[in-house]
Amino acid sequence: MKWWGWGQEGVAFHHHDKPGLAPFAYRMAGIDFNAPPVQVPDLAELDVPASQAPDGLRSALVEAVGAEHVHDDDLTRVVHTYGKSMRDLVRIRRGDFGRVPDLVVYPVDEAQVEAVLRTGLDSDAVLIPFGGGSNIVGSLEAPRDESRPVVSVDLGRMRSVIEVDETSQTARIQAGALGPDLEAQLNARGWTIGHFPDSFKHSTLGGWIATRSSGMQSDRFGDIADITRAVRVVTPKGVVATRAVPVQSAGPSVREMVLGSEGRLGVITEALVQVHRLAEERVILAYFFPDYGSGLRAMHDVAASDAAPSITRVSDAMETQFTMATAKKGSRLSALMSKGVKVYAEKRKGIDLDKMCLSFIGYEGSKEHVARTKRLVGEIVKKHGGFGVGSGPGTLYDQKKFDTPYIRDFILDRGAYGDVSETSSSWATLEVLHDNVVAAANKAFAEQGTQGFVFCHLSHSYHSGACQYFTFAFQPPAEGDGLAVYDAVKHAIQQAFIDNGGTLSHHHAVGREHKPWVGDDLSSAGAQIVSALFQGVDPGRNLNPGAIVD
Numbered sequence: 001m002k003w004w005g006w007g008q009e010g011v012a013f014h015h016h017d018k019p020g021l022a023p024f025a026y027r028m029a030g031i032d033f034n035a036p037p038v039q040v041p042d043l044a045e046l047d048v049p050a051s052q053a054p055d056g057l058r059s060a061l062v063e064a065v066g067a068e069h070v071h072d073d074d075l076t077r078v079v080h081t082y083g084k085s086m087r088d089l090v091r092i093r094r095g096d097f098g099r100v101p102d103l104v105v106y107p108v109d110e111a112q113v114e115a116v117l118r119t120g121l122d123s124d125a126v127l128i129p130f131g132g133g134s135n136i137v138g139s140l141e142a143p144r145d146e147s148r149p150v151v152s153v154d155l156g157r158m159r160s161v162i163e164v165d166e167t168s169q170t171a172r173i174q175a176g177a178l179g180p181d182l183e184a185q186l187n188a189r190g191w192t193i194g195h196f197p198d199s200f201k202h203s204t205l206g207g208w209i210a211t212r213s214s215g216m217q218s219d220r221f222g223d224i225a226d227i228t229r230a231v232r233v234v235t236p237k238g239v240v241a242t243r244a245v246p247v248q249s250a251g252p253s254v255r256e257m258v259l260g261s262e263g264r265l266g267v268i269t270e271a272l273v274q275v276h277r278l279a280e281e282r283v284i285l286a287y288f289f290p291d292y293g294s295g296l297r298a299m300h301d302v303a304a305s306d307a308a309p310s311i312t313r314v315s316d317a318m319e320t321q322f323t324m325a326t327a328k329k330g331s332r333l334s335a336l337m338s339k340g341v342k343v344y345a346e347k348r349k350g351i352d353l354d355k356m357c358l359s360f361i362g363y364e365g366s367k368e369h370v371a372r373t374k375r376l377v378g379e380i381v382k383k384h385g386g387f388g389v390g391s392g393p394g395t396l397y398d399q400k401k402f403d404t405p406y407i408r409d410f411i412l413d414r415g416a417y418g419d420v421s422e423t424s425s426s427w428a429t430l431e432v433l434h435d436n437v438v439a440a441a442n443k444a445f446a447e448q449g450t451q452g453f454v455f456c457h458l459s460h461s462y463h464s465g466a467c468q469y470f471t472f473a474f475q476p477p478a479e480g481d482g483l484a485v486y487d488a489v490k491h492a493i494q495q496a497f498i499d500n501g502g503t504l505s506h507h508h509a510v511g512r513e514h515k516p517w518v519g520d521d522l523s524s525a526g527a528q529i530v531s532a533l534f535q536g537v538d539p540g541r542n543l544n545p546g547a548i549v550d
């Protein structure tokens with residue numbers, strides 16, 4: 001993972017084969033894709049605060065995990081300082097490192113995690129579990145003024161699928177397994193976990209559980225909260241091991257308390273997760289709707305029907321235009337729009353192309369299931385004035401989904417900012433929430449004296465509502481601090497979620513960035529219960545203090 005950006009070293013976004021993208025970014029936000037990139041600083045030239053680890057703590061940790069698994073070099077410590085939000089990327093490139101961990105340790109099994117925890121508590125150190133470091137809500141950073149030693153506990157050596165129970169359709173997996181690690185091991189035995197967040201390549205099972213993550217096929221497989229049936233967690237009270245049962249009526253759910261706990265209760269070492277046989281058939285079809293409202297109503301009808309797709313996704317008009325702008329020259333997506341679709345939509349269906357919205361629906365399972373679901377969805381799409389355009393764009397989306405995040409670094413290299421905020425709300429509130437969030441973001445752009453754009457898609461449908469995922473980007477004014485503009489826009493979007501019946505996050509968690517809205521979201525009494533839970537388990541505030549609640 002790059003210390004200054006997203007993903008693998010040597011992999012970067014470029015736009016030269018996407019002729020529509022630079023004009024779109026310039027028109028909508030004044031972002032100049034052809035501007036020369038700013039140079040990412042050399043870490044050696046930045047002032048990384050020195051490790052303050054006391055010798056006693058270091059030697060006790062060496063005893064726990066071995067000398068080669070205790071690191072204190074600048075690069076390793078910087079990589080473990082923040083997650084990957086826009087704030088994190090800006091701060092790290094500026095050399096604003098905050099409180100860098102003093103040591104990074106890599107335990108290999110649960111016994112070593114217990115030894116690390118005991119050592120940390122005995123020394124009154126701060127311990128922060130680290131998965132892939134991909135969170136975008138400030139989940140990982142120690143308080144800037146933390147005077148105690150800070151230790152990042154990286155689960156990166158614990159990445160095995162321990163066993164698959166083919167009868168119960170579950171797997172025991174170590175918490176440090178990255179998406180590709182665990183999926184390759186499961187696929188080799190004919191199984192899948194069915195959890196594919198956009199960060200799949202660089203996030204871990206433990207991180208997914210600790211943030212209540214959601215993958216793009218959640219309509220079929222569930223969110224990680226559904227997928228995770230049992231957990232093992234090393235806590236200051238001992239090892240918590242919930243039973244390997246499908247459901248429990250045994251008081252408040254300890255499994256649920258661990259879900260979303262962001263390292264504040266302990267270190268998750270393994271989980272029992274539901275797994276599924278690899279599907280006989282898998283296809284993503286694309287559709288167009290006359291406008292976002294009709295797309296939302298269609299997704300609602302799909303959720304209420306007997307159809308059971310794996311993905312339901314519809315973009316608003318602005319996101320549709322963005323997606324079209326990312327089409328490669330000569331690709332099936334650009335051919336689609338330049339040829340028949342435009343004419344068909346405009347002339348035959350009477351659709352206003354500026355309002356038209358792109359939708360992807362995924363189908364996965366047996367041939368019969370796929371055929372039946374396609375038929376049911378097709379009828380609903382038609383009822384809402386939509387029409388299908390086949391599997392070409394969906395295949396492209398499926399192939400490129402893990403590459404898209406690299407675009408954030410590309411625009412940051414050109415001095416522009418971009419990020420995402422997402423929420424869930426009831427079917428009854430979705431459209432109004434969408435419109436009010438877009439209005440709030442545009443108002444914030446205007447108040448900050450900047451030109452920007454915001455767009456959205458619905459994804460992850462449920463019985464009673466869905467997630468809406470907003471992306472925003474802007475070119476900060478030449479004068480002033482771009483991060484302050486970012487904070488103002490992000491704040492306006494988050495506040496609009498709460499004011500319009502949404503939650504502070506559907507799947508990105510709380511961390512430190514979303515803390516101001518916890519009281520609104522959970523109620524004041526609810527937030528106090530969460531604080532009391534953390535205080536009861538970890539009275540010394542040694543475990544990731546300051547995440548979720550103070």
Ligand SMILES: Cc1cc2nc3c(=O)[nH]c(=O)nc-3n(C[C@H](O)[C@H](O)[C@H](O)COP(=O)(O)OP(=O)(O)OC[C@H]3O[C@@H](n4cnc5c(N)ncnc54)[C@H](O)[C@@H]3O)c2cc1C
Pocket residue numbers: 006083084085128129130131132133134135136139140155175176196197198199200202203204205206207208209210211212213214215216261262263264266267268269405507508509544547
């Ligand atoms: C480009 C991009 C795309 C993304 N797409 C999605 C998406 O589609 N869906 C989604 O849900 N999220 C997404 N995210 C957010 C992020 O990937 C998730 O929050 C992910 O679950 C974090 O996992 P991680 O292993 O990287 O955790 P980290 O970032 O390392 O840690 C996150 C939190 O979990 C705690 N933690 C980690 N491991 C453990 C453990 N073993 N025990 C206890 N606590 C632990 C940490 O202390 C921290 O508080 C995206 C992020 C980026 C940058």
